[in-house]
Amino acid sequence: VRLAWRTPAEVSGLPDPDDVPEPAAVAPSGPAGRAPDAAVWPEGWLLLGLDAEGAPLLARRTGAPASRVGGWTGLRSVFAALDDTELVLAATAVALHTWHARHPRCPRCGAPTRPAQAGWSRVCTAEGSEHYPRTDPAVIMAVVDEADRLLLGHAAAWPQGRFSTLAGFVEPGESLEQAVRREVEEEAGVEVVAVEYVASQPWPFPASLMLGFRARARSAPAVADGEEVTEALWVTREELAARVASGAIGLPGRGSIARRLIEGWFGGRLGQD
Numbered sequence: 001v002r003l004a005w006r007t008p009a010e011v012s013g014l015p016d017p018d019d020v021p022e023p024a025a026v027a028p029s030g031p032a033g034r035a036p037d038a039a040v041w042p043e044g045w046l047l048l049g050l051d052a053e054g055a056p057l058l059a060r061r062t063g064a065p066a067s068r069v070g071g072w073t074g075l076r077s078v079f080a081a082l083d084d085t086e087l088v089l090a091a092t093a094v095a096l097h098t099w100h101a102r103h104p105r106c107p108r109c110g111a112p113t114r115p116a117q118a119g120w121s122r123v124c125t126a127e128g129s130e131h132y133p134r135t136d137p138a139v140i141m142a143v144v145d146e147a148d149r150l151l152l153g154h155a156a157a158w159p160q161g162r163f164s165t166l167a168g169f170v171e172p173g174e175s176l177e178q179a180v181r182r183e184v185e186e187e188a189g190v191e192v193v194a195v196e197y198v199a200s201q202p203w204p205f206p207a208s209l210m211l212g213f214r215a216r217a218r219s220a221p222a223v224a225d226g227e228e229v230t231e232a233l234w235v236t237r238e239e240l241a242a243r244v245a246s247g248a249i250g251l252p253g254r255g256s257i258a259r260r261l262i263e264g265w266f267g268g269r270l271g272q273d
């Protein structure tokens with residue numbers, strides 16, 4: 001799976017997005033191979049970077065998909081299939097566009113804002129305050145007990161049989177390690193120690209950075225909170241492999257850090273591709 005890059009002329013006929021209050025009349029332009037002026041930036045366009053020849057790579061938010069640019073698919077469904085460079089570009093475009101769409105007005109005074117810095121900030125049109133995209137840290141953790149069983153949870157919002165590692169947002173004033181301990185305690189009633197960082201993954205749905213951890217449980221019984229998590233269970237490697245093979249348990253998609261944490265504990269790939 002590759003991203004399908006188009007020239008500005010090829011996308012000029014696409015509709016403007018409905019949620020931009022004052023679509024700009026200007027389009028990015030500039031000498032060949034140079035990015036357009038970044039001080040005043042047209043609404044709906046973003047500068048993602050420069051290609052190997054120095055030509056700007058832009059992303060534009062559009063309205064309804066137009067058939068002449070081909071098929072469209074959601075970023076989640078191709079997360080595992082894109083290479084690292086294109087994944088970063090696509091995740092950046094989705095994260096920034098979502099932020100623009102949700103921040104048409106100044107949080108200080110309520111006046112409209114306009115894009116600046118090549119789409120990487122917005123400036124208040126009334127008093128000039130600058131506003132930047134935010135990233136919300138979330139922790140996700142593979143918790144194991146003394147018998148090396150893995151803790152899995154089923155969230156209320158998921159389809160039946162879907163299980164994953166526990167996860168949750170970091171709260172104000174909290175360290176990442178404290179967030180791991182609090183979430184596991186809240187969602188499954190399990191006390192954890194020895195919290196250890198593994199890896200991170202941008203998750204722009206809409207603005208998360210998933211920070212993956214391993215942790216060891218001090219207390220064994222897992223009791224779901226009944227609200228966010230409706231089922232919590234410990235599994236051995238043999239139990240998980242058997243339930244995945246029989247279809248009783250569905251795991252998060254390949255390419256997600258949740259799957260990576262689970263397969264890291266398991267020691268290999270689980271289930272069919």
Ligand SMILES: [Zn+2]
Binds near residue numbers: 107126
């Ligand atoms: Zn303002």
